[in-house]
Amino acid sequence: MKKTSVVCIVLLAGLFHGCAPKDNIILHEKWPFPVGVAVPGARTNNGNLSVKTADALNTGSPQHKLLKHFNVLAAENEMKPYAIMPASIPSENNWSSSYNWIDADRLVSYAQKNSKLLRGHVLIWHDQTPAWFFQGNGTLGRATIEELYLRMENHIKTVFEKYGGTIAWWDVCNEVVDHTSGGPRQDSNYTRIMQDAGKLGSDRYEYVVKAFEWARKYADLNGGQNVKLFLTDYGIERRFPGEARSKIDEFEVLVKYLVDNNAPIDGIGFQGHFRLYDHTPEEIGRGIDRFSEVNGKKMMIQICELDISVYSNTKNEANNTDMSDDILKERLTDLAAFYREYFDMFEQKYREGKLDLVLIWGIADGHSWLNNHPVTDRTDHPLLFDRKYQPKEAYWVLVK
Protein backbone atom coordinates (compact mmCIF):
# COMPACT_ATOMS: atom_id res chain seq x y z
CA MET A 1 0.00 0.00 0.00
CA LYS A 2 1.27 3.50 -0.78
CA LYS A 3 2.36 5.66 2.14
CA THR A 4 -0.22 8.33 1.26
CA SER A 5 -3.03 5.76 1.56
CA VAL A 6 -1.76 4.76 4.98
CA VAL A 7 -1.79 8.38 6.12
CA CYS A 8 -5.35 8.80 4.76
CA ILE A 9 -6.53 5.70 6.56
CA VAL A 10 -4.97 6.91 9.80
CA LEU A 11 -6.58 10.32 9.34
CA LEU A 12 -10.00 8.83 8.52
CA ALA A 13 -9.79 6.38 11.39
CA GLY A 14 -9.12 9.28 13.74
CA LEU A 15 -12.06 11.27 12.41
CA PHE A 16 -14.36 8.23 12.55
CA HIS A 17 -13.62 7.86 16.22
CA GLY A 18 -14.34 11.52 16.76
CA CYS A 19 -10.82 12.30 17.87
CA ALA A 20 -8.03 14.18 16.17
CA PRO A 21 -5.39 11.97 14.53
CA LYS A 22 -2.28 11.59 16.63
CA ASP A 23 1.16 12.83 15.69
CA ASN A 24 2.64 9.35 15.86
CA ILE A 25 4.98 9.75 12.94
CA ILE A 26 8.28 11.26 14.06
CA LEU A 27 9.03 14.26 11.86
CA HIS A 28 12.82 14.24 11.88
CA GLU A 29 12.94 10.56 10.88
CA LYS A 30 11.29 11.46 7.59
CA TRP A 31 14.11 13.70 6.37
CA PRO A 32 17.76 12.94 5.64
CA PHE A 33 19.02 16.15 7.30
CA PRO A 34 18.53 16.96 11.00
CA VAL A 35 15.30 18.80 11.76
CA GLY A 36 15.60 21.02 14.81
CA VAL A 37 13.45 23.30 16.88
CA ALA A 38 13.88 26.41 19.02
CA VAL A 39 12.85 25.31 22.48
CA PRO A 40 10.92 27.87 24.50
CA GLY A 41 12.38 27.79 28.01
CA ALA A 42 12.00 29.58 31.32
CA ARG A 43 12.67 32.98 29.72
CA THR A 44 10.43 32.63 26.70
CA ASN A 45 7.08 34.35 26.84
CA ASN A 46 5.59 35.14 23.43
CA GLY A 47 1.90 35.62 22.75
CA ASN A 48 -0.53 35.73 25.65
CA LEU A 49 -0.32 32.20 27.00
CA SER A 50 1.39 31.39 30.28
CA VAL A 51 5.16 31.03 30.59
CA LYS A 52 4.54 27.70 32.24
CA THR A 53 2.83 26.21 29.18
CA ALA A 54 5.43 27.85 26.93
CA ASP A 55 8.34 26.28 28.78
CA ALA A 56 8.72 23.06 26.81
CA LEU A 57 11.29 21.68 29.24
CA ASN A 58 8.65 21.67 31.94
CA THR A 59 7.30 18.11 31.70
CA GLY A 60 3.79 19.42 32.43
CA SER A 61 3.87 21.68 29.36
CA PRO A 62 1.78 20.47 26.40
CA GLN A 63 4.75 21.35 24.21
CA HIS A 64 7.01 18.89 26.01
CA LYS A 65 5.74 15.78 24.27
CA LEU A 66 6.17 17.43 20.86
CA LEU A 67 9.94 17.65 21.30
CA LYS A 68 10.13 14.05 20.06
CA HIS A 69 9.73 15.35 16.49
CA PHE A 70 13.07 17.14 16.49
CA ASN A 71 16.63 15.85 16.77
CA VAL A 72 18.38 19.20 17.20
CA LEU A 73 17.50 21.74 19.88
CA ALA A 74 18.33 25.43 20.24
CA ALA A 75 17.36 27.66 23.15
CA GLU A 76 14.84 30.23 21.94
CA ASN A 77 16.25 32.75 24.44
CA GLU A 78 18.18 31.00 27.19
CA MET A 79 21.70 31.13 25.68
CA LYS A 80 21.52 34.72 24.48
CA PRO A 81 23.92 37.19 26.12
CA TYR A 82 21.22 38.76 28.33
CA ALA A 83 20.22 35.34 29.63
CA ILE A 84 23.65 34.23 30.83
CA MET A 85 25.54 37.48 31.52
CA PRO A 86 25.35 39.17 34.93
CA ALA A 87 23.21 42.30 35.45
CA SER A 88 26.22 44.56 35.82
CA ILE A 89 29.76 44.46 34.53
CA PRO A 90 31.87 41.85 36.33
CA SER A 91 35.42 42.62 37.43
CA GLU A 92 38.05 41.18 35.11
CA ASN A 93 39.05 38.30 37.42
CA ASN A 94 35.47 37.52 38.31
CA TRP A 95 34.12 37.30 34.76
CA SER A 96 33.11 33.71 34.26
CA SER A 97 31.97 33.05 37.82
CA SER A 98 29.35 35.80 37.49
CA TYR A 99 27.48 34.02 34.67
CA ASN A 100 24.12 32.34 35.20
CA TRP A 101 23.79 28.98 33.46
CA ILE A 102 20.66 27.62 35.13
CA ASP A 103 18.26 27.95 32.18
CA ALA A 104 20.84 27.08 29.52
CA ASP A 105 21.93 24.01 31.47
CA ARG A 106 18.36 22.70 31.65
CA LEU A 107 18.31 22.49 27.87
CA VAL A 108 21.78 20.98 27.63
CA SER A 109 20.98 18.23 30.10
CA TYR A 110 17.61 17.48 28.46
CA ALA A 111 19.37 17.20 25.08
CA GLN A 112 22.05 14.92 26.47
CA LYS A 113 19.55 12.63 28.20
CA ASN A 114 17.45 12.40 25.05
CA SER A 115 20.25 12.08 22.49
CA LYS A 116 19.55 15.36 20.71
CA LEU A 117 22.21 17.60 19.20
CA LEU A 118 22.42 21.26 20.20
CA ARG A 119 22.68 24.47 18.21
CA GLY A 120 23.99 27.50 20.12
CA HIS A 121 22.22 30.83 19.71
CA VAL A 122 23.94 33.32 20.00
CA LEU A 123 27.38 34.70 20.96
CA ILE A 124 27.55 38.21 19.47
CA TRP A 125 24.38 40.17 18.71
CA HIS A 126 23.46 43.86 19.07
CA ASP A 127 20.10 42.80 20.55
CA GLN A 128 19.24 41.04 23.82
CA THR A 129 22.62 41.96 25.32
CA PRO A 130 22.93 43.89 28.61
CA ALA A 131 23.50 47.66 28.25
CA TRP A 132 26.72 47.58 30.30
CA PHE A 133 28.39 45.49 27.63
CA PHE A 134 28.47 48.54 25.33
CA GLN A 135 29.12 51.25 27.96
CA GLY A 136 32.50 52.65 28.94
CA ASN A 137 35.06 55.35 28.40
CA GLY A 138 34.45 56.08 24.72
CA THR A 139 32.27 58.47 22.72
CA LEU A 140 28.95 59.40 24.39
CA GLY A 141 29.54 56.95 27.21
CA ARG A 142 30.01 54.02 24.87
CA ALA A 143 32.76 51.46 25.34
CA THR A 144 36.00 52.07 23.52
CA ILE A 145 36.94 49.49 20.91
CA GLU A 146 39.54 48.09 23.35
CA GLU A 147 36.93 47.72 26.10
CA LEU A 148 34.50 46.10 23.68
CA TYR A 149 37.08 43.65 22.36
CA LEU A 150 38.11 42.63 25.86
CA ARG A 151 34.47 41.92 26.76
CA MET A 152 33.76 40.05 23.55
CA GLU A 153 36.79 37.86 24.10
CA ASN A 154 35.87 37.26 27.75
CA HIS A 155 32.32 36.35 26.80
CA ILE A 156 33.28 33.95 24.04
CA LYS A 157 35.98 32.38 26.21
CA THR A 158 33.52 31.95 29.09
CA VAL A 159 30.94 30.21 26.89
CA PHE A 160 33.45 27.76 25.42
CA GLU A 161 35.07 27.07 28.78
CA LYS A 162 31.60 26.12 29.93
CA TYR A 163 30.34 24.09 26.95
CA GLY A 164 33.48 23.10 25.01
CA GLY A 165 32.35 20.73 22.28
CA THR A 166 28.91 20.02 23.76
CA ILE A 167 27.12 22.33 21.35
CA ALA A 168 27.66 21.25 17.76
CA TRP A 169 27.01 24.56 15.96
CA TRP A 170 27.22 28.15 17.20
CA ASP A 171 25.77 31.35 15.81
CA VAL A 172 28.88 33.48 16.30
CA CYS A 173 27.42 36.74 14.96
CA ASN A 174 23.80 37.49 14.19
CA GLU A 175 22.18 40.34 12.20
CA VAL A 176 25.31 42.33 11.37
CA VAL A 177 24.07 43.92 8.14
CA ASP A 178 21.52 46.72 7.86
CA HIS A 179 18.34 46.05 5.95
CA THR A 180 18.13 49.58 4.54
CA SER A 181 21.41 51.49 4.46
CA GLY A 182 23.47 49.02 2.49
CA GLY A 183 26.18 48.86 5.16
CA PRO A 184 26.63 47.57 8.69
CA ARG A 185 23.52 47.68 10.83
CA GLN A 186 23.02 51.28 11.97
CA ASP A 187 21.07 50.52 15.14
CA SER A 188 23.87 48.32 16.49
CA ASN A 189 26.27 49.40 19.22
CA TYR A 190 28.91 47.22 17.58
CA THR A 191 28.69 49.38 14.45
CA ARG A 192 28.70 52.59 16.51
CA ILE A 193 31.80 51.56 18.43
CA MET A 194 33.61 50.57 15.21
CA GLN A 195 32.74 54.00 13.78
CA ASP A 196 33.82 55.75 17.01
CA ALA A 197 37.20 54.06 16.51
CA GLY A 198 37.49 55.57 13.03
CA LYS A 199 36.85 52.37 11.08
CA LEU A 200 35.56 52.99 7.58
CA GLY A 201 33.77 50.91 4.95
CA SER A 202 34.06 47.17 5.40
CA ASP A 203 36.57 47.61 8.21
CA ARG A 204 33.52 48.30 10.34
CA TYR A 205 33.14 44.49 10.16
CA GLU A 206 36.48 43.96 11.90
CA TYR A 207 34.74 42.88 15.14
CA VAL A 208 33.04 40.07 13.23
CA VAL A 209 36.40 38.67 12.12
CA LYS A 210 37.63 38.91 15.72
CA ALA A 211 34.52 37.15 17.03
CA PHE A 212 35.12 34.20 14.69
CA GLU A 213 38.81 34.07 15.61
CA TRP A 214 38.02 33.98 19.34
CA ALA A 215 35.23 31.45 18.85
CA ARG A 216 37.58 29.10 16.95
CA LYS A 217 40.41 29.62 19.41
CA TYR A 218 38.38 28.97 22.56
CA ALA A 219 36.34 26.16 21.03
CA ASP A 220 39.59 24.40 20.07
CA LEU A 221 41.21 25.02 23.46
CA ASN A 222 38.23 23.42 25.20
CA GLY A 223 37.74 20.24 23.19
CA GLY A 224 35.41 21.78 20.62
CA GLN A 225 37.51 21.18 17.49
CA ASN A 226 34.40 19.87 15.73
CA VAL A 227 32.18 22.80 16.65
CA LYS A 228 31.00 24.61 13.50
CA LEU A 229 30.81 28.39 13.45
CA PHE A 230 28.01 30.31 11.70
CA LEU A 231 27.10 33.82 10.62
CA THR A 232 23.32 34.32 10.66
CA ASP A 233 20.85 36.90 9.39
CA TYR A 234 17.39 37.40 7.93
CA GLY A 235 16.38 38.74 4.52
CA ILE A 236 19.65 37.58 2.94
CA GLU A 237 18.12 34.95 0.69
CA ARG A 238 16.78 37.02 -2.15
CA ARG A 239 16.56 40.34 -3.90
CA PHE A 240 13.44 42.26 -2.95
CA PRO A 241 11.16 43.38 -5.78
CA GLY A 242 11.96 46.85 -7.06
CA GLU A 243 15.20 47.25 -5.12
CA ALA A 244 18.35 48.18 -6.99
CA ARG A 245 20.48 46.94 -4.12
CA SER A 246 19.22 44.49 -1.54
CA LYS A 247 20.42 43.28 1.83
CA ILE A 248 21.65 40.14 0.05
CA ASP A 249 24.24 42.27 -1.79
CA GLU A 250 25.64 43.85 1.36
CA PHE A 251 25.60 40.48 3.08
CA GLU A 252 27.80 39.24 0.28
CA VAL A 253 30.21 42.15 0.91
CA LEU A 254 30.40 41.07 4.56
CA VAL A 255 30.98 37.39 3.79
CA LYS A 256 33.69 38.24 1.25
CA TYR A 257 35.37 40.47 3.84
CA LEU A 258 35.35 37.57 6.32
CA VAL A 259 36.77 35.15 3.78
CA ASP A 260 39.43 37.63 2.57
CA ASN A 261 40.48 38.20 6.19
CA ASN A 262 40.66 34.47 6.91
CA ALA A 263 37.89 34.46 9.50
CA PRO A 264 37.36 30.82 10.52
CA ILE A 265 33.73 30.66 9.43
CA ASP A 266 32.10 27.33 8.53
CA GLY A 267 28.73 28.40 7.32
CA ILE A 268 25.83 30.74 6.94
CA GLY A 269 22.49 30.55 8.66
CA PHE A 270 19.45 31.85 6.83
CA GLN A 271 17.07 32.65 9.66
CA GLY A 272 14.14 31.78 7.42
CA HIS A 273 11.42 34.00 8.83
CA PHE A 274 9.34 33.68 5.70
CA ARG A 275 5.82 34.75 4.77
CA LEU A 276 3.30 32.77 2.78
CA TYR A 277 3.38 33.63 -0.98
CA ASP A 278 6.13 36.26 -0.41
CA HIS A 279 9.19 34.03 -0.30
CA THR A 280 9.16 31.38 -2.97
CA PRO A 281 11.15 28.17 -2.50
CA GLU A 282 12.91 28.78 -5.87
CA GLU A 283 14.22 32.17 -4.69
CA ILE A 284 15.46 30.70 -1.43
CA GLY A 285 17.11 27.87 -3.37
CA ARG A 286 18.98 30.42 -5.49
CA GLY A 287 20.07 32.21 -2.30
CA ILE A 288 21.46 28.93 -0.98
CA ASP A 289 23.39 28.43 -4.21
CA ARG A 290 24.76 31.97 -4.07
CA PHE A 291 26.25 31.60 -0.58
CA SER A 292 27.34 27.98 -0.62
CA GLU A 293 30.68 29.09 -2.04
CA VAL A 294 32.11 32.58 -1.56
CA ASN A 295 35.47 33.69 -2.99
CA GLY A 296 36.49 30.06 -3.38
CA LYS A 297 35.56 29.09 0.19
CA LYS A 298 32.85 26.50 0.70
CA MET A 299 30.11 27.48 3.15
CA MET A 300 27.55 25.14 4.65
CA ILE A 301 24.06 26.62 4.71
CA GLN A 302 21.62 26.02 7.55
CA ILE A 303 18.06 27.23 7.84
CA CYS A 304 18.20 28.17 11.47
CA GLU A 305 14.94 29.93 12.45
CA LEU A 306 12.29 28.73 10.03
CA ASP A 307 8.69 29.89 10.42
CA ILE A 308 6.14 30.98 7.84
CA SER A 309 3.69 33.76 8.69
CA VAL A 310 0.22 33.41 7.17
CA TYR A 311 0.06 37.20 6.74
CA SER A 312 1.39 38.03 3.33
CA ASN A 313 2.80 41.33 2.05
CA THR A 314 1.97 40.19 -1.48
CA LYS A 315 -1.66 40.31 -0.39
CA ASN A 316 -1.21 43.67 1.40
CA GLU A 317 -1.60 42.20 4.85
CA ALA A 318 1.55 43.64 6.43
CA ASN A 319 -0.42 45.44 9.14
CA ASN A 320 -3.50 43.24 9.38
CA THR A 321 -4.24 41.79 12.79
CA ASP A 322 -6.74 39.10 11.87
CA MET A 323 -8.28 37.17 8.98
CA SER A 324 -11.67 35.51 8.42
CA ASP A 325 -12.07 31.82 9.23
CA ASP A 326 -12.59 31.02 5.55
CA ILE A 327 -9.39 32.72 4.46
CA LEU A 328 -7.49 31.18 7.34
CA LYS A 329 -8.66 27.71 6.37
CA GLU A 330 -7.38 28.23 2.84
CA ARG A 331 -4.12 29.70 4.17
CA LEU A 332 -3.44 26.70 6.39
CA THR A 333 -3.68 24.41 3.38
CA ASP A 334 -1.39 26.70 1.38
CA LEU A 335 0.97 26.90 4.34
CA ALA A 336 1.24 23.12 4.33
CA ALA A 337 2.02 23.11 0.61
CA PHE A 338 4.66 25.80 1.12
CA TYR A 339 6.31 23.86 3.95
CA ARG A 340 6.45 20.79 1.75
CA GLU A 341 7.93 22.69 -1.20
CA TYR A 342 10.55 24.25 1.06
CA PHE A 343 11.49 20.90 2.56
CA ASP A 344 11.71 19.24 -0.85
CA MET A 345 14.03 22.04 -1.98
CA PHE A 346 16.06 21.70 1.27
CA GLU A 347 16.43 18.00 0.57
CA GLN A 348 17.71 18.74 -2.91
CA LYS A 349 20.25 21.25 -1.50
CA TYR A 350 21.23 18.69 1.13
CA ARG A 351 21.90 16.14 -1.61
CA GLU A 352 23.99 18.74 -3.46
CA GLY A 353 26.08 19.09 -0.26
CA LYS A 354 25.06 22.69 0.31
CA LEU A 355 22.73 22.47 3.31
CA ASP A 356 22.94 20.29 6.40
CA LEU A 357 20.27 21.37 8.90
CA VAL A 358 16.81 22.93 9.17
CA LEU A 359 15.57 24.30 12.47
CA ILE A 360 12.02 25.55 13.09
CA TRP A 361 11.58 28.60 15.33
CA GLY A 362 9.09 27.27 17.85
CA ILE A 363 6.80 24.33 18.43
CA ALA A 364 3.18 25.46 18.65
CA ASP A 365 1.48 28.53 17.13
CA GLY A 366 0.21 29.97 20.42
CA HIS A 367 3.76 30.47 21.65
CA SER A 368 5.36 31.80 18.46
CA TRP A 369 7.24 35.12 18.59
CA LEU A 370 5.29 36.05 15.43
CA ASN A 371 2.22 36.69 17.58
CA ASN A 372 4.08 39.86 18.59
CA HIS A 373 6.17 40.53 15.53
CA PRO A 374 6.14 42.56 13.33
CA VAL A 375 2.68 43.54 14.61
CA THR A 376 2.01 43.33 18.35
CA ASP A 377 -0.78 41.08 19.49
CA ARG A 378 -1.83 39.49 16.23
CA THR A 379 -2.72 35.86 15.96
CA ASP A 380 -0.35 34.12 13.58
CA HIS A 381 -0.15 30.46 12.59
CA PRO A 382 3.41 29.89 11.36
CA LEU A 383 4.36 26.52 12.87
CA LEU A 384 3.54 22.82 12.59
CA PHE A 385 1.33 22.50 15.70
CA ASP A 386 -1.72 24.62 16.48
CA ARG A 387 -2.85 26.50 19.57
CA LYS A 388 -4.24 23.30 21.01
CA TYR A 389 -0.90 21.56 20.39
CA GLN A 390 -2.47 19.42 17.67
CA PRO A 391 -0.67 18.62 14.40
CA LYS A 392 -1.61 20.95 11.54
CA GLU A 393 -1.81 20.08 7.85
CA ALA A 394 1.76 21.38 7.62
CA TYR A 395 2.87 18.56 9.94
CA TRP A 396 1.00 15.91 7.94
CA VAL A 397 2.48 16.92 4.60
CA LEU A 398 6.00 16.84 6.07
CA VAL A 399 5.63 13.31 7.42
CA LYS A 400 4.02 11.91 4.30
Ligand code: XIL
Ligand atom coordinates in the same frame (compact mmCIF):
# COMPACT_ATOMS: atom_id res chain seq x y z
C1 XIL B 1 13.06 36.02 19.48
C2 XIL B 1 12.37 35.06 20.44
O1 XIL B 1 11.65 34.12 19.68
C3 XIL B 1 11.44 35.82 21.36
O2 XIL B 1 10.93 34.94 22.36
C4 XIL B 1 12.18 36.98 22.04
O3 XIL B 1 11.27 37.73 22.79
C5 XIL B 1 12.85 37.86 20.99
O4 XIL B 1 13.71 37.06 20.18
N1 XIL B 1 15.85 36.56 15.22
C6 XIL B 1 16.62 35.93 16.16
C7 XIL B 1 15.97 35.34 17.37
O5 XIL B 1 17.82 35.75 15.94
O6 XIL B 1 16.82 35.36 18.48
C8 XIL B 1 14.67 36.03 17.68
O7 XIL B 1 14.04 35.30 18.75
C9 XIL B 1 13.79 36.08 16.47
C10 XIL B 1 14.46 36.87 15.37
